Amino acid sequence: MTDLELAEAIARQAGELLLGLRGCGLFAGKSLGRAGDRVANAFILEALREHRPGDAVLSEEEQDNPARLEARRVWVVDPLDGTREYGEGRADWAVHVGLSVDGQPALGAVALPGLGEVLGARPRPLPALGAPLRMLVSRTRPAKEALAVAEALGATLVPMGSAGAKAMAVLRGEADVYVHTGGQYEWDNCAPAAVALAAGLHVSRVDGSQLVYNNADPYLPDLLICQKQLAPRVLDALRGEAGVGTAQQG
Structure with missing residues (x-):
């Protein structure tokens, strides 16, 4: 196996x-x-x-x-x-x-x-983008950075529960962008990141840097998953949002 x-x-x-x-x-x-x-x-x-x-x-x-x-x-x-x-x-x-x-x-x-x-984590065809774009957010505590990015992109909000469910919603065509700035750990995003990368999606920290695992401190607080053609727009919107690099847990 x-x-x-x-x-x-x-x-x-x-x-x-x-x-x-x-x-x-x-x-x-x-x-x-x-x-x-x-x-x-x-x-x-x-x-x-x-x-x-x-x-x-x-x-x-x-x-x-x-x-x-x-x-x-x-x-x-x-x-x-x-x-x-x-x-x-x-x-x-x-x-x-x-x-x-x-x-x-x-x-x-x-x-x-x-x-x-x-x-x-297998290659798969990606779904068509929504019009307007659809942005995933926490159903209980949507982060202000994600809300600001959604406004900048003219995206509608899609509230959802777990990190894995939100990440997979991009692959399933239920949403187009998953931005998380509310605090995660390596176990929250390692498997979703691997699956999204294999499908050909953009996966990174919210500053555009790579996700790195097996750190002494497993806190890995932020995440961006979207189709590659959207990544420059989303990253630009994130850079314009003050404090995006200092996400707090929640």
């Missing part, structure tokens, strides 16, 4: 476990989210130990092991991205299984279990 096939299989099965847990009726709300985090994390870690025992792992739900900093290959996973949405019975949550090689998002898979879909 290739690394990509493994990532897709793990993400798919973790998503099925999460759907089963949500449907059992024993948990609800925040307790459901906590249980989902634990169940999915345990499954993903066990699967990686079984199939890639020599690789390091960085997971949101696991105590960090500094030994990963010496590893070339590091699996960067978010067992349940969008815990709130999952606990509320919504569909805009995801499972992230990414692989960083030498600090780059080499490959990954993002499962959207609520939609019955797994998107792996």
Whole structure:
């Protein structure tokens, strides 16, 4: 099994476990989210130990092991991205299984279990752009920078939950631009970045620089995903927004 096939299989099965847990009726709300985090994390870690025992792992739900900093290959996973949405019975949550090689998002898979879909890091045709453009924002706390960029582009807003769901919405043709400045960690965007890059999208920090993974501090606060022809316009709008390089978590 290739690394990509493994990532897709793990993400798919973790998503099925999460759907089963949500449907059992024993948990609800925040307790459901906590249980989902634990169940999915345990499954993903066990699967990686079984199939890639020599690789390091960085997971949101696991105590960090500094030994990963010496590893070339590091699996960067978010067992349940969008815990709130999952606990509320919504569909805009995801499972992230990414692989960083030498600090780059080499490959990954993002499962959207609520939609019955797994998107792996494979080439794919890109959807047509909307008219007007559609900008993804947090459904609960849209960042002021994203709102300012949407205004500069004349874009309509598309509120959505998890980072993975928003990133994949660009590939799925549900939106055109995903700008995030509200604070993320490596597990929030490694797998989505790998999938978006393989599809031929522009993926960067909001200052246009590359995303780099397996850092001692996994805080990676900002992200831009869009089609390549849009990137210069979006980056120009971001540069015109004061304070865009000093994003705060939220």
